[in-house]
Amino acid sequence: MSNRCSDFVKADCIYKNQNEQIEVRVRDLLSKMTLNEKAGQMTQIERTVATHSAIKDLSIGISLLISLNLLILSGGGSGPFDKASPCDWADMIDAFQNSALQSRLGIPIIYATDAVHGHNNVFGATIFPHNIGLGATRDADLVQRIGAATALEVRATGVHCAFAPCVAVARDPRWGRYYESFSEDTEIVRNMTSVVAGLQGLPPAGHPNGYPYVAGRNNVIACAKHFVGDGGTDKGINEGNAILSLSDLEKIHMAPYLDCLSQGVSTVMATYSSWNGSKLHSDYYLLTTTLKEKMGFQGFVISDWEGIDRLSQPHGSDYRYCISESINAGVDMVMVPFRYEKFLEDLIFLVESGDIPMSRIDDAVERILRVKFIAGLFEHPLTDRSLLDTVGSKIHRELAREAVRKSLVLLKNGKHPNKPFLPLDRSARRILVAGSHADDLGYQCGGWTMTWHGSSGNITTGTTILDAIKEAVGGETEIIYQKYPSPDIFAAKDFSFAVVVVGEAAYAEALGDNSVLEIPFGGSDLISLVATRVPTLVIMISGRPLVLDPGMLEKVDAFVAAWLPGTEGAGILDVVFGESEFVGLLPVTWFRRVDQLPLNAGDHSHDPLFPLGFGLKKFGVENHSIE
Template identity: 40%
Template sequence: MPANEPRTRLTRSRLRNLVVLATAAACAAAVASVPAQADGPLYTRAGAPVDLRVKDLLKRMTLDEKIGQMDQIAVARIQGDCEWSGGALNESCMKTVLADYPVGSVISGGGMAPAKNTPQDWATMVNAVQKYAITNSRLHIPIVYGVDGVHGHNNVLGATIFPHQIGLGATWDPGTVHDSAAATARAVAATGIDWNFAPVADLARDQRWGRYYETYGEDPLLAGTLAAAAVDGAEHAKGAKRVAATVKHFGGYSEPANGHDRVPADVSIRYLQDTLLPSYKQAVQSGAKSVMVNSGAVNGVPATASTYLLTKVLRQQWGFKGVTVSDWEDVRALQTRYKIAADYPEAIALAVNAGLDMAMEPYFAKEWSQGLRTAVDRRLVSQRRIDEAVSRILKMKFELGLFEHPYVDAAKADAAVNGADTGLARTAAAESQVLLRNEGGVLPVSPSAKRIVVAGSYADDINDQAGGWTIGWQGVPDGVTLPGTTILKGIREAAPAGTEVVQAKTADDAVAQAKNADLTIVVVGEKAAAEGAADSPRPELAADQQALVKSLKASGKPVVTVVVAGRPLVLGDAEGTQGLLMSWLPGTEGGHAVADVLFGKVNPSGRMPVSWPRNIGDEPMYYQQLPGTNGGPESSYDPLYAFGAGLSYTTYSFDALTADTKGVKVTVSNTGARDGDLVVPVYASRPVSDVLAPARKLVAFTKVHLRAGEHRTVRLDFAKSALAVTPGDIDGSGTPRVERGTYTFTAGDKSADVVLR
């Protein structure tokens, strides 16, 4: 029965009962492995080389079975009434999706959970889907199950929610990013899921864009290094079965022309090659098993249909061997939205021939199978190209161990996920805090402060603190309570004995209470949202929040502003408080982390991974803005807080610096009275360049722990490719190369020149 046909209430009830029984059976068998057959087909032999197993299985498959492997369907199509109602798995629709048109993958999109959202129920559901697929496919091929675990296992109630990527970008710490991704992989794996659609390797250069907070920052090297660390952490997590990482959204997704998500980008080939693509390349070449394709269009061509991106760059230039997958319904969009295909078979042909291996066709398994079959019959797609795509999919499944170990022990899922790695999440959130103002040493909070007023609606709002992609797609759904620590709760727990912490209930109450306070902490921010719903044509602090902060400033008492948001917000009348702490979207341990910094338990080490505009209209903004001849206000790079900005509770100095053709050596010192962690960035610039070049370019960075009074000399090497630019005229038709001549390398206030010959 097709997934979209109505059913009687009685039939639905019977089917749900059958699925409950089947699910229970799957749980009982979850820890069992599929036995290897020493004398069976080669593909069933666990010890055989993967490439030989793939070839053996491929030659046994029919065309229809191969076509099914190239499809990924949303789990909602096999739940409840199979029309996005959720609930228990539906046997009839599982038959359609997993047997009649045997799809190769299932995805739980944002908010698509089992009927009861617990780790054990997730594992039970995934086991049941997997068991049905294996049992009811002729060759017993397992599915690969996907999820967007972008800041922890964020769809699962009870899982620890890490800071969103923009906050992790502020740590400038590949080790923290690696460990956070590994923790996410362990949680994902414990629920039976083996494909995670993270990390994001896009750049954040336009504050209006709704997915700004999903990136690691505006700089290609910073974003690429951290994305590569996330890939390595996810795919080599200790204590977990294998999980495939996904580099997304390849490529140039973050450049919508008007700042709105999925609006086409129009960029020069030089900017594409030199700036937008390197972060993906670094992440891909760290060993990622899959790449998700940009939903948008670049220079008039939808990325899903771009042979240049998916074959020439990704395969031929970068040597990627893994699986490419589209984003949500993007193959169909070639026909329905972009209108570059006359019908669905033609749209499928455009994507597959460009280099797409799997389509996230979340709605219609039958239409996908019939569409690709029609494309083959019309000779639009060759069976050789299908074999190539399916070989990559099967290889990933073999490498993930799905043929031998397709199930997990659902009974262990709750213990493995609930509250796991909260210490790491707290550390990551604390490292992500960026202290931007600290006039008069208002922070850390003085022990003599006996009355602290906490104001602002975001102070006690765990849901917006976690942000979008948390339990639901757009954030925590109404009626759901997210376990975690709000900033208000964190402050109350951290305040020393004898210090009164008062929560102001309204703006007027806050102003009244502040008059008798030693310190007011006002927490401001923006509502949780995702993708297009998170677009912000005017990325500024809301007027009522600006008014609140302005009134608190007028009280004459010290005010510290804490910003909980996925992007820098133009502060307007809220600018100029004695303290300013950018907290990003710090997750379920964010309240503890913010308090750790406010009260001095943690010395802030976060640095801005993006630039903070002074005024609305300065978007897009990034430190690599090219020079021009306009001398008007803010026509050049003139941020409120620059890329790399951030304060500490100690002081640092950069001393002797030397440079050669491979890197720099610099001595750094902690000249203050507290231990701390110092971000050491190295920038390159050119006095003269054949093409326009930014004033400086990040080519290396590290993070160094320095005890109070300690001096240390560090060596930072860089790849010469980090200096490459695309030569030539406006057409940018050349191959990126390193120009000869003088380069100036800078770290802190020290610099040295090197001549590259």
């Protein structure tokens, strides 16, 4: 005889009744669950180990999509197959969901992805500028609209949860995740948390602070990360140690979470890093006393990828210690992501032995179920296929192009006062385009694009800067592209001007940690080579400020910081050719020398090359604004 709820007496199926209050449904379902089923809800596994039996029999709580091609699949991201369509994604995820619905209680899974700048794991999706570029726009409404567009593309593929936004306040550009932050300035980051309302929908007036909110099937569960202080580690070391007082931790790094909670953010991810030597994944004071009790967060706390494993270092390979420390500290769901059988075995043992109280398990599962009910997963567990056409749609790409235009920061325009170099002439006779990043969509997008670290080349669909230049100029203009031009070309050709595009390779997390911060691929030498021979615009593609040699900067005629703009490179040319005005302002301090770091606005030794808030107008050299 089946034990599924459909066979229970109707009175025993309160949690299936969508007309009941959510908290009543949560308590009813929790009362019916075994310890094994509760443990399953607290377990997050990677898609490659999410078998039918694992989901159905163990009641796994959430399946994870995260493209770590070095850890999951050789030569590809964690998807159905290379360049899978949105429909292929939906088919895969619905198959997982159907397995979950066949479990004893029919509890749906949450499927999650790192959609940190659009639905960046899916081929053909719209890739928006990374957060540092959005911080340069200072446009909270734009960021909210980007969140809403991202939510549509994510839900179109069957995914329910986006591990975004990152609300770190980045204080040192040596950090490999610097571009995931909107700014070094807490108030700018707080303003940009409007992306939460875009992803989840805007809560109605009077919505309880700290209580999760998801408006409907066009929205996703959002995740504020990484709690807390990840942007303030010593020397910008990824997963490092933030050494600062509680007062500064609250004032600088914790404040954006208050804004996220006020918008009903549903989940919060703990950071790998430490605060004054205490790893956040085991910090009861910050996760429970502060976040859950003082701040009133009623959603669930999720670990980072194998985040609890980092706790084992002083205790050898004692995985039970890692589980006990993290769960008792306040982690509700653990991103295992592979050895889920070991995790479940040890978690159940720790509960049965009394090391983890059952009350802590019930609290964690209650929080997870609350989010599932609020997100409407019990009523609508499967993909809404009517959304499929939103993925990479024209309207979303136009929105991304708008974001690119507004994110550009003009650092120099002309060698002489009142003689601006920009805008460029569309009818120029001959243009030289050069540099490692002029025709590289992968470098434009940066990390967290198709794969974990990102890569170079035509990794998805979009418009490179070279493509956009060709579209922008008149038919009589000759464009000569050489990634690294030979000096001989300057004698053979008479160029009207040159556009040199340099920048960083794609990277993510610790592989992006950089103590040197020089322009890679011989960028400085290339700029000097071209700029001494031809009037030159330099466009820098980077996730942070890099060292700009004063002599090199003096040689160029104009310099634009374009950050990591994503797939819509045409937005850059909209501005440099004069269709739109430069409005972007530096979201961070641009340092002179690495030995100044960390260098932030308000520091006693503040002597930047360009200060926070700097940005020139197109038709003059005066500051657009300095904050």
